Amino acid sequence: MSVVQRPELSLWKRLFLVELLQGMAVTFRHWWRKPTTEQYPKERPKILPRFRGIPKLQDHPDVEGILCIACNQCSIICPDDCITVLGEPRTVGKGKQAKVFILDYERCCLCGLCEEVCPTTPVPAIFMSHEYELARYKRVDLMNDMKELYEPQPTKEYLK
Amino acid sequence: MKEQLIQYLAVPMLQIAAIIGVMLLCVMYLVLWERKLIAFMQVRMGPMRVGYHGLLQPIADVVKLLLKEDVVPKAADRWVHLISPIILMIPALACFAVIPFTGTSFEVGAFTIPLVNYDVPALTVTSWVADLNIGLLYFLAISSLGVYGLVLAGWSSNSKYSMLGSLRSAAQMISYEVPLGLSIVAILMLSGTASLVGIVEAQQEAGHWWLFWAPLGVPLLWPQFIGLFLYFVAAVAETNRAPFDLPEAETELVAGFHTEYSGMKFAFMFLAEYLNMILAALIVSVLFLGGWLPVTFGIPGLSELFGNFLPFLGGAGAAITGFFWLALKVFLVLTVYLWLRATFPRYRYDQLMSLGWKWLIPMGLAHVMVTALFMLLRG
Amino acid sequence: MTEVSLPLFLVFAAVGVFGAVMMVTRTQPVHSALYLVLTLFSVAAIYVLLHAEFLAVVQILVYAGGIMVLFLFVIFLVRPPVPGEARWHGGRHVLLSAGLAVILACALGWHFLESAPAAAGNPSALLEGGNMEQVSMTLFRYYILPFETVSILLLVSMIGAIALARKGEGV
Numbered sequence: 001m002s003v004v005q006r007p008e009l010s011l012w013k014r015l016f017l018v019e020l021l022q023g024m025a026v027t028f029r030h031w032w033r034k035p036t037t038e039q040y041p042k043e044r045p046k047i048l049p050r051f052r053g054i055p056k057l058q059d060h061p062d063v064e065g066i067l068c069i070a071c072n073q074c075s076i077i078c079p080d081d082c083i084t085v086l087g088e089p090r091t092v093g094k095g096k097q098a099k100v101f102i103l104d105y106e107r108c109c110l111c112g113l114c115e116e117v118c119p120t121t122p123v124p125a126i127f128m129s130h131e132y133e134l135a136r137y138k139r140v141d142l143m144n145d146m147k148e149l150y151e152p153q154p155t156k157e158y159l160k
Numbered sequence: 161m162k163e164q165l166i167q168y169l170a171v172p173m174l175q176i177a178a179i180i181g182v183m184l185l186c187v188m189y190l191v192l193w194e195r196k197l198i199a200f201m202q203v204r205m206g207p208m209r210v211g212y213h214g215l216l217q218p219i220a221d222v223v224k225l226l227l228k229e230d231v232v233p234k235a236a237d238r239w240v241h242l243i244s245p246i247i248l249m250i251p252a253l254a255c256f257a258v259i260p261f262t263g264t265s266f267e268v269g270a271f272t273i274p275l276v277n278y279d280v281p282a283l284t285v286t287s288w289v290a291d292l293n294i295g296l297l298y299f300l301a302i303s304s305l306g307v308y309g310l311v312l313a314g315w316s317s318n319s320k321y322s323m324l325g326s327l328r329s330a331a332q333m334i335s336y337e338v339p340l341g342l343s344i345v346a347i348l349m350l351s352g353t354a355s356l357v358g359i360v361e362a363q364q365e366a367g368h369w370w371l372f373w374a375p376l377g378v379p380l381l382w383p384q385f386i387g388l389f390l391y392f393v394a395a396v397a398e399t400n401r402a403p404f405d406l407p408e409a410e411t412e413l414v415a416g417f418h419t420e421y422s423g424m425k426f427a428f429m430f431l432a433e434y435l436n437m438i439l440a441a442l443i444v445s446v447l448f449l450g451g452w453l454p455v456t457f458g459i460p461g462l463s464e465l466f467g468n469f470l471p472f473l474g475g476a477g478a479a480i481t482g483f484f485w486l487a488l489k490v491f492l493v494l495t496v497y498l499w500l501r502a503t504f505p506r507y508r509y510d511q512l513m514s515l516g517w518k519w520l521i522p523m524g525l526a527h528v529m530v531t532a533l534f535m536l537l538r539g
Numbered sequence: 540m541t542e543v544s545l546p547l548f549l550v551f552a553a554v555g556v557f558g559a560v561m562m563v564t565r566t567q568p569v570h571s572a573l574y575l576v577l578t579l580f581s582v583a584a585i586y587v588l589l590h591a592e593f594l595a596v597v598q599i600l601v602y603a604g605g606i607m608v609l610f611l612f613v614i615f616l617v618r619p620p621v622p623g624e625a626r627w628h629g630g631r632h633v634l635l636s637a638g639l640a641v642i643l644a645c646a647l648g649w650h651f652l653e654s655a656p657a658a659a660g661n662p663s664a665l666l667e668g669g670n671m672e673q674v675s676m677t678l679f680r681y682y683i684l685p686f687e688t689v690s691i692l693l694l695v696s697m698i699g700a701i702a703l704a705r706k707g708e709g710v
Contacts, residue, residue: 020504023503023504024499024500024503026503027201027499027502027503028201028499030200030201030202030203031197031200031201032200033203034203035199035200035203035204035205036203036204037203037204037205037208039205039208237567237569240569240570240573292592293592293671294592294593294596294671297593297596297597297600297671298596300596300600301596301597301599301600301603301604302599304599304600304603304604304605305599305603305604307604307608308576308607308608308611311608311611311612311615312569312573312611315569315611315615323615326615327612327615327616330608330609330611330612331612333608334605334608334609337604337605354671
């Protein structure tokens with residue numbers, strides 16, 4: 001523990017409350033600054049490229065069919081155990097593809113490990129999207145199957 | 161008899177109704193202005209969603225408070241719990257009776273109320289409900305009763321936080337009433353009357369606000385600045401506002417004396433606090449800043465220019481102009497009030513007491529002495 | 540008294556007596572204090588009816604606004620309020636206090652009946668300036684010495700209270 005010794009104020013400073021007036025000058029200057037508030041639903045924050053929103057699935061034009069190969073690595077590494085993948089033989093070519101892919105947003109902690117371990121090329125099949133509005137009216141709506149994971153979430157425009 | 165009945169009963173009733181209505185509206189928008197101003201000083205925006213830039217926010221707040229459930233703690237003293245917001249509210253409203261809002265009175269010609277065919281004789285309506293010749297003392301006496309509301313609210317809630325808040329408020333308000341009274345004594349001596357109307361008229365006669373009373377004609381020697389400072393600090397403490405908001409100290413006592421209040425009762429306490437703020441600002445304006453006199457009063461050539469904005473309305477125009485100047489002064493004083501809240505952290509209890517007793521009271525006594533000395537020297 | 544002030548007087552007198560009776564009969568000290576405030580208030584109102592505005596305001600300012608708050612403060616601090624703890628003390632006390640009250644009322648009544656016309660004074664002089672000027676003239680011109688003596692007495696008691704409170708602190 002350290003004891004802070006404040007400097008003794010001079011009589012002049014104490015008599016005319018100089019430090020109090022200085023404090024008031026600070027607040028007065030701030031009064032005229034531009035507010036930093038972001039009017040959220042009306043104005044949306046600028047999202048940086050590496051922002052980790054909720055995980056989504058994607059395909060790639062270079063790969064025919066579904067990009068996910070149902071290797072189950074994302075499901076294994078997921079710390080919250082929120083991914084369930086079931087595979088089936090690929091419709092085109094060799095190997096497997098995802099038949100069922102369920103992601104429980106209620107449990108997801110947005111860590112991004114699933115994206116990191118995803119072995120597919122040229123892009124990971126599961127990726128961290130830029131969507132962040134996770135509020136739902138029902139808990140069940142947070143369990144997303146493959147169809148929902150492919151679709152981008154519709155954003156509502158607020159005018160006021 | 162009929163004239164008397166109208167003059168002494170009906171007109172004051174209407175005045176009281178008008179004052180209460182206007183003041184409640186003022187309180188609503190003072191709350192909004194407080195939230196906005198503090199937001200600006202914290203580089204935020206404040207309420208923005210209800211109405212244009214939150215202008216309808218006060219109405220939403222009132223509706224919310226009206227619809228809220230009224231919760232009374234099981235161990236509370238129900239009756240005292242019920243009456244303490246009322247005890248807080250009544251003195252706050254009663255003090256407005258002696259405030260002169262504008263100087264010129266309105267002439268109301270004789271007219272007949274339609275439907276009931278009641279003939280009203282010609283009347284002169286003043287802007288104050290009562291011009292008591294002890295107006296200032298009346299204000300001091302009535303406003304000192306507000307402390308009961310706080311003390312009883314805290315006690316009747318039967319909660320530790322409330323009790324601590326009410327004990328603090330009792331000690332604080334009694335301590336700060338002394339410097340409050342002392343700061344006013346000099347004004348009483350200068351005006352030679354305790355009537356608030358008389359005080360403004362004395363300033364009009366003297367040709368300057370009491371704030372700029374320069375004894376012996378020495379420029380920039382304005383002893384009433386000390387008086388204004390003392391009164392203002394004491395008034396901030398009396399109204400339990402930051403930085404002296406120890407009775408409600410939300411960071412330590414939850415909400416202090418009104419922790420256990422909700423709904424309309426809480427709204428009453430809230431209203432009383434803001435009414436007291438407006439009242440303190442009104443008294444500052446009347447005593448030190450020349451009440452309804454224009455801000456340019458005392459500057460040769462300019463004081464007449466701004467005395468009446470609406471000359472085509474005659475006396476009514478002068479009255480409206482006076483009201484405008486008073487409102488402007490009150491607004492500025494209230495802004496300083498809020499500015500203090502946005503700037504300073506809360507005083508500790510011992511600091512509060514030592515400030516009150518060791519600094520403000522000796523300063524007040526010295527202030528009275530110095531003013532008396534100057535008045536004697538001038539003869 | 541004018542025709543308006545008589546019914547007002549009756550109302551305030553009734554409220555004052557009611558407050559006094561309630562104050563004595565409550566078992567909760569805080570309630571008693573509140574009823575005492577009510578009584579002080581009605582007495583102040585009666586002062587106003589008697590054109591003693593200054594006295595009324597001082598009554599509210601000093602007694603209701605200051606002293607009673609300190610009473611409440613002491614009640615809160617000295618003992619945690621336990622409702623129903625105080626008991627009715629039975630016949631003997633009632634008889635004693637009733638007897639004392641009757642004696643007091645008789646004495647006061649006799650005094651007023653004897654000296655009523657002389658005590659009326661000069662109302663027209665009193666009406667000027669809310670009699671603040673009269674009070675201050677009397678107090679600070681004719682009775683300045685007793686006034687200052689009383690102040691010194693109060694100062695002595697304050698110093699005494701501080702000395703008692705800080706005993707053993709080496710002061």
